[in-house]
Amino acid sequence: MSTIRGTSQDIWDSPTDSSRCLIPCPTNTPSHHFPFWKITPSRDGTRCAIPMQITPEECRLYTWTVGNDTPEISEPCLAITDLHPLSKEEFSFLQHTDEGWTAVTHQEPWDMEAEFAWNLIVSDQGVTACQTQDDRRYTPIVDATPWSTSYESSFGLTLSTASHRSAAVVQTVPLTEGDLTTFLSGCFTLGTEEGPWPGHYIGAFNPAISADGTRTAVDARITQYDYTIIVDGQPWSSAWPSVWGPIIHPDGKLVCAPVKEPKGWTLACDGKPFWPGHYVQLWEPAFSPNGQRIAAVIAPHFGIWTLALDGVPWKSRVDGYLTKPVFSPCGSRVGCTGSHKGRAVILIDDCLMSGNFDKAWDPIFSQYGKHVAVKIKKGPWFGLLLNGAEVHRPFLWMADPFFTPDGNHLMICGVEKEGSHYIYTREFIALN
């Protein structure tokens, strides 16, 4: 549920001068209760919003614009959750009122009053979707339009990056506790706005949808002892004792997933082992945005982790964990974070960086990979590494940094404290 930042030019016509606004702590909120970690900047950083629970029954969204210390305050409701930046200056979120739950986008509530809503997601294109439940029936809703079918349950809602299409795991067959026969006959499948796949599986997990929304895949438990990948409703011809979730190539043509062979874990592509190596573990594969490269986290030995790029393990090793690899937009660079000897580390292009920080977030690369920014945390303070060097004063809280589309600046939005006030600032670092 972290902030997603788009890179498209159309959300960006902002000036790059630094600016700030004052966020007073409401008088009836003890300072240590002020949830500054809930502050969410808009995509261009000019606005920030925070849900404030004024009393147990009253919650309002406060939205500030930099340069103006007076917030806009929304109508009261019972609760606000799942706040996300939506477009350049706007937000989407879920709102609970006496009538039920609804989503709010472009400052308008959707025409729905669900018994419950959760798991709101927003795509780079500004499409908003969430899960809803009414009378024990589950229906995903995308930009205020409910799916054509509702289900026994639904989870793992995901949106395509370049269209309005969505997918989720859905339960099509009712299941009561203790009913082993129905469970084993398969109650789960993948659904989209057009309806569910015809096949049912014992379990379906980690739904994936191609960028244009035309292809979908899940990993599925097809017998009590076999897992495979189902693509567009068709299972791969082989099955394994275990697999992890699939990824779809950016052009939609290939589907890859980690599979457990007798010799160990490897990466399979369209149903066949694809990488030559077998490992103690292999998971979290990722395609580069141009689709020319694949990286994954591997354990070449028990308890030892690294990345493999196009099937070749890196030399750097850690003994803790590594996160899903992230490519630069051009695909030339790749990195992740993790831990080694109990310390946070950053692993970029087979170089391991550790240092004076306790936590590190995913590396963020500039368009052509010239620069890499990493948000870090030292004790209670957030900081920023730019190309490996610490470049900014500490913040109490910081959003993910963002390279402006022209590649000339790095935008940083964060929160500081001055007396009893919190200050939201948007600043820019000029890049050479």
Added chain:
Amino acid sequence: MTESNQRIIDADDKGLDAGLALFDEAKVRRIIKKVVDEEASPRLKAYLSTCVHCGLCSDSCHYYLSRDKDPAYSPAGKVKECLLPLISGKKITPAILKKAAVVAYTRCNLCKRCSLYCTLGVDIAYLISVVRRICHLCGVVPHYIQDTANSHSATFNQMWIKDDEWLDCLYWQEEEAREEMPEISIPVEHEGADVMYSVIGPEPKFRAQLIYQAAVIMEKAGINWTFPGTRGWDNSDMCMYTGDYETMGRLKKAHFDTAIRLKVNRIVMGECGHAFRSVFDTGNRYIGWKTPPIPIVHAVEFYHELLTENKITIKKKLATPVTFHDPCNIVRGSGLHEMARTVVGHICETLIEMEPNREHNFCCGAGGGVINCGPPFKNERVLGNRVKAEQLMAAKAKGADIVITPCHNCHGGLEDIIQHYGIDMEIKFLSDIIYETMEI
């Protein structure tokens, strides 16, 4: 025919029957060969060749003692009954497989007490786990625990709780807590919090007050914490006990991935023994993490920290005398017995020890998934743990009115024993008493 054997023949369980109805000896043999040759560690052969059947471990097992020293219930006797017939090369029949399943799933708590007493270091619990793995792959698993494993597989929690129901429970408990402390919040999905608090499925389903209590304790201690709002919130794991290691791996990945995604410094887990075994030892290793990728501490360690570092203040210790049941998974499994006693010392005036105690304590009889095998085996379980009843009665005779145990399964197991043997005692979690006695 011995009585013990007759009870196996009479065992009436839908799950076992369904699996045995499909019995195919050739398939069972293939499965056994695969498990023994490809999956089992060298420990299997080492233990089998080391055990000299001396019987020194027999008196360590509560089943053996409670069943009037019937050799069939001794640790080595159980291995002889359930594992040896499967690997002897002799004919395997449905009756042999049923016996293996009944013994492995319902007559051993995998509590490892016997390992403490074996001079050769044979780990009987490991050998019994190998039988469970074979039974899982043969589809011969007691109905109730299989249903729990199915819930884990489909929902990533053991109680068939849907994603919205988990969130709804947190919001509801926050409302409840606010009636007592208006400023309190139950943070959900707080990225960068110090602590991710994880619980087991029965908390939101049956014991939601524990969530509320945890929130009050966190609040008063000034902990920067969060609950996850997604799958991965449940740290429990019955698949570890059915032998479904593939699902166990998925559960552990979801749990730790959630903590990694939330960028917390550590996971604090509620009062549960088996979940600790799964996250701290068995589950994490199965998928390649030698140690937990994110530091994880049991509630006992966490409460010890809060009390010894004065992060919470106890206004008045509980006057009612208590006794303490040491959960095997955190005591024999991780040596938390002295920390637990320090915690009890901070919150209770009088601790009356059960004998034996600490790492020598007898299991409650529920562990290792035995209680999860459900009503068909309840009688077997409570009769198989008369020694625990005797321990409790002796503590009661010395004045203990409450038994504290920081483990959900132990609660279930002790509840049944207390009821069956008519012992007038209340059972509490540490957090129940911390909440009752702390300054709010």
